[in-house]
Amino acid sequence: MTTPIYDFVKAYAEKNTVRGHMPGHKGKTAENTLSAVFPYDITEIKGADALFEADGIIAESEKNASELFGTYATFYSAGGSTLCIQAMLAVCAKQGEKIICARNSHKALHSACILLGLSPVWIYPEFEDGSAVSGKITPESVKRLLEENTDAACVYITSPDYLGAVSDVKAIAEISHSFGKPLIVDNAHGAHFAFLEENIHPIALGADMCCDSAHKTLPVLTGGAYLHTASEKYAEKVKGAMSLFGSSSPSYLILQSLDLCNKYLAENFRGELSETINRIEKLKSEIKDVYTVEESEPLKLTIYALPCGLTGRELADRLRESDIEPEYADETHVMLMFSPQNSESDFERVKNALLTVKMPRICLEPPHFEILPLKKAMEMREAFFSEKETVRTDDALGRICARTETICPPCVPAVACGELFDKNTIKILKMYSISEVNVVK
Ligand SMILES: Cc1ncc(COP(=O)(O)O)c(C=O)c1O
Structure with missing residues (x-):
């Protein structure tokens, strides 16, 4: 598989060309951890x-x-x-x-x-x-x-x-x-x-x-x-x-990284992906007596934390004590994403950390809310560009949302622009620690 973008930029970086073009760094920077990549950061010069x-x-x-x-x-x-x-x-x-x-x-x-x-x-x-x-x-x-x-x-x-x-x-x-x-x-x-x-x-x-x-x-x-x-x-x-x-x-x-990825996908990826998925499956079976693992696409480990007596955020903090950073945690879940770039020792560390977490094991009550369709009062664009004000989430009942209110990650909005806040949505937003919202004036 060819890597034409990578090859072109590499050849250019290796020549001693006077860079009379953007970017302003001219392929150089003071000695620091990023120095190695500056020569390869180019713009649309001839041939690029x-x-x-x-x-x-x-x-x-x-x-x-x-x-x-x-x-x-x-x-x-x-x-x-x-x-x-x-x-x-x-x-x-x-x-x-x-x-x-x-x-x-x-x-x-x-x-x-x-x-x-x-x-x-x-x-x-x-x-x-x-x-x-x-x-x-x-x-x-x-x-x-x-x-x-x-x-x-x-x-x-x-x-x-x-x-x-x-x-x-x-x-x-x-x-x-x-x-x-x-x-x-x-x-x-x-x-x-x-x-x-x-x-x-x-x-x-x-x-x-x-x-x-x-x-x-x-x-x-x-x-x-x-x-x-x-x-x-x-x-x-x-x-x-x-x-x-x-x-x-x-x-x-x-x-260039997309270009190089083609070569990797063509040569090694299928085998490595299959090995990684087997490794994740093994990890799931090693922790299954202790944790409730949600069904998910194969590179994710999504744990429903409440049966351990911990919220998802608390379980994530326990993992951080072992220098493991999850992709995401909220009130109920913690999620880790793996890829073939994770080593065998990464999986061992995750397993050991999960199996040594101290937990009360008294199942916490799941938050009670229903996800109900919200009433739409305005088109999204109209609401977004309306005059707006910020109010406490508790005071938003019946008001029209003027910004998609969400936390990132996961960036999945609980209420869309133009929809009316109801009691249930306010509860969900507070569960995600959103204490202020933007509403149409
Ligand atoms: C489901 C989903 N769609 C789209 C996006 C946006 O992708 P990107 O960050 O590549 O722009 C994300 C980002 O997290 C996502 O989770």
Whole structure:
């Protein structure tokens, strides 16, 4: 597998060229831990191609990625899945149109709806034990909403979601297509899905477009992501839409890491991924008598902490005492993400730490709340750009939300712009320690 971006930049860095171009560091910095990368941080000089009008080394590298993922076309993003989500929606829906969206979606979806003036109709997943952020979307609920909203422009789901819940993308794609609607999947957490023994990548299962945050599960620098398309129809429009929102100075460090990742995916990844998944399965069986492990996509370990007599945050703090930093913890859950870059000793340390945690083992009561559809008082964009004020969360009852209120991670909003705060939502926000909210004046 070729690595054209990496090769070009490496050759350039090794020549003693006078850099009469951006960036201002000219490939140099004072001696520090980042010094080694500065020579490789370049801009669109001659031969380096241009991300949003790629026809040279970037196009060649994207074609390599497309072959590896089995897509019609794959485009790189140096602005994460966030940029891909904006672009996918921009090519599928017009201002004012409805889109059918999963409620366990990331804030990036809300931002895209505000930017593009879209009107989401929410599908509520079957939320997991005491979680207000994660769950599966059922094909039946998608069908019902498509029957009720025949004018919707597309269906948008998030699978896997932040805690690892995986929906039946194949069935949802079939239903969406039977109504003549494209399916977009936020696969930010599932770049590795194309390389599992059974390929369960959204494009293989029938999605029309999806985004993968390469940086979340593959050895790619933060910000590196893919936008994949299944057909020519959207591929032609995607670059233009990406350039609408993306910086005209994408990081060549990120692009090189995406380029190098192709070689890794082609050579070693499948075997290493399968070994890592076996190792995670082993870890799960080693801790199963002590912990309740949620069903999730294979690279995540999601523990429901309450039966140990600890909140998710308390369990995370216990792990930090052993120098283990989880990806996420909240009132009920703690979640760790692994990849083939974790060593055998990492797994041993996690196992030992988990098995030596002192815990009361008196099951804590799960928080009591229901996830109920909220009343919409305004379109998202209108609410976001309205005059607003900040109030205590306790005082927000009946007010219109003017900012998507969420904590990051997981960045899954409990209330969307334009919706009315109800008692239940206030309870959820307080559970996530959100003490102030923005409301329309
Ligand atoms: C489900 C989901 N979608 C989208 C995003 C945004 O991805 P990125 O950080 O690559 O922009 C995230 C980020 O955490 C996410 O968890």
